[in-house]
Amino acid sequence: xSLRKVFEGHSGRYILKIDHFFDVYEKHFSRFRNTRMRIxxxxxxxxxxxxxxxxxxxxxxxxxxxxxNPNARNVVADDVFVHIGSQxxxxxxLSIVRxxxxxxxxxxxxxxxxxxxxxxFETLYPTMTERGVYVCEDAFTSYWREYSGKVGGANxxxxxxxxxxDELHAYWATDDNMEPTPFTNSTEGIYFYxxxxxxERAPVEPPKCVARHKDIVNVSRISELREKEVKRxxxxxxxxxxxxxxxxxxxxxxxxxSPG
Ligand SMILES: C[S@@+](CC[C@H](N)C(=O)[O-])C[C@H]1O[C@@H](n2cnc3c(N)ncnc32)[C@H](O)[C@@H]1O
Numbered sequence: 001x002s003l004r005k006v007f008e009g010h011s012g013r014y015i016l017k018i019d020h021f022f023d024v025y026e027k028h029f030s031r032f033r034n035t036r037m038r039i040x041x042x043x044x045x046x047x048x049x050x051x052x053x054x055x056x057x058x059x060x061x062x063x064x065x066x067x068x069n070p071n072a073r074n075v076v077a078d079d080v081f082v083h084i085g086s087q088x089x090x091x092x093x094l095s096i097v098r099x100x101x102x103x104x105x106x107x108x109x110x111x112x113x114x115x116x117x118x119x120x121f122e123t124l125y126p127t128m129t130e131r132g133v134y135v136c137e138d139a140f141t142s143y144w145r146e147y148s149g150k151v152g153g154a155n156x157x158x159x160x161x162x163x164x165x166d167e168l169h170a171y172w173a174t175d176d177n178m179e180p181t182p183f184t185n186s187t188e189g190i191y192f193y194x195x196x197x198x199x200e201r202a203p204v205e206p207p208k209c210v211a212r213h214k215d216i217v218n219v220s221r222i223s224e225l226r227e228k229e230v231k232r233x234x235x236x237x238x239x240x241x242x243x244x245x246x247x248x249x250x251x252x253x254x255x256x257x258s259p260g
Contacts, residue, residue: 002026006056013048021137024193028133028200032104034058040096040103041065042087042120043110044072050080064100066092068111088116090123097127104129109137113147117157125199126182132201136161140195161197165190171206171222180206 004022007015032039037060039053044065053063063080065072066087073082081100085092087110097103106124108117117136125134141147142156149156166173168187170180188202209225211218 003029003052003056007052010048010052010055013046013051015048015052016045017049018138018195020194021196024191024196024198025135028135028191028198029056029105032057032061032133034060036060036062037104038062038100038102039064039105039107040101040124042106042108043067044082045069047072047080047082049109054079062100064096064103066096066110086116087111087120088113090119093120093123094127097124102127102129102132104132105135106132107135107137112138112141114142114149114155114157114160118155118160121157125201126186128201130186130201130203134199134201136197138195139197157197158192161190161192164199174226 001009002022003026007017007022033056035057037057039057039061041049041053041064044050044067047065050063050065053061057063064083065080066083066085068084068086070084073084083092083096087093087108103124106120106128108120110116110120117139121134121136128134136157139157139161142149142153142158143151153159164183164187166178167181167183168190170178170184185204186201188200188204191198191200207222209220209222211220
């Protein structure tokens with residue numbers, strides 16, 4: 001049953017989600033269903049979404065939620081863990097990881113303040129399992145004036161995530177100040193959806209170039225590919241210069257011959 005269907009069958013505790021996020025979750029979460037895995041949701045309100053995760057992921061999933069509101073402790077079922085504290089408290093987050101981590105999935109559906117989103121991400125992301133998934137929900141606050149958001153605004157989560165897109169490409173960058181980082185080496189992809197950003201973790205090796213022709217398989221490093229490309233460009237520019245010289249001398253000859 002799809003997550004959307006599980007949601008449609010849900011009754012009881014209040015759940016608040018953006019409708020198209022169900023499709024996003026399905027895409028990134030389905031591989032974890034009915035496996036032994038751990039999920040941490042930041043911001044649980046009445047705990048309705050924790051019940052949704054239980055029904056979707058199955059009995060082997062260990063579900064943790066954290067909320068700044070102490071009432072959250074009272075409102076959830078027995079088979080989930082609730083931690084009370086703020087998502088911008090690094091030590092609080094790390095203590096949860098030390099006791100219960102590492103997590104396979106982290107969903108940030110807490111305050112939606114961008115400095116909180118960034119702090120939670122920077123604290124939790126490096127602690128996750130190798131192939132974990134981190135979701136920053138409601139990243140649209142990066143565009144809301146009420147949250148000091150605006151298009152291209154400094155310190156928004158979206159601008160921060162755009163910076164991580166550069167880090168993701170560090171192996172390709174020829175800029176001297178762009179070296180692969182722990183983020184580069186542990187992130188397979190960043191997915192931008194309308195209002196949410198998803199980070200898929202995986203161990204990353206320096207990229208290779210593979211060519212196949214009949215029985216010949218050729219594997220080369222990207223740096224070799226770049227060298228080849230530079231040489232090709234040099235050759236082409238030499239050819240261009242030769243061509244220009246030829247054209248110029250032909251033009252001169254034509255001008256000499258012309259009666260006027
Ligand atoms: C949108 S609700 C969560 C909804 C829930 N995830 C769901 O899907 O039904 C946001 C929750 O974040 C909590 N919250 C707000 N600021 C927080 C903070 N700094 N740290 C942790 N939780 C916070 C609120 O108390 C509230 O319960």
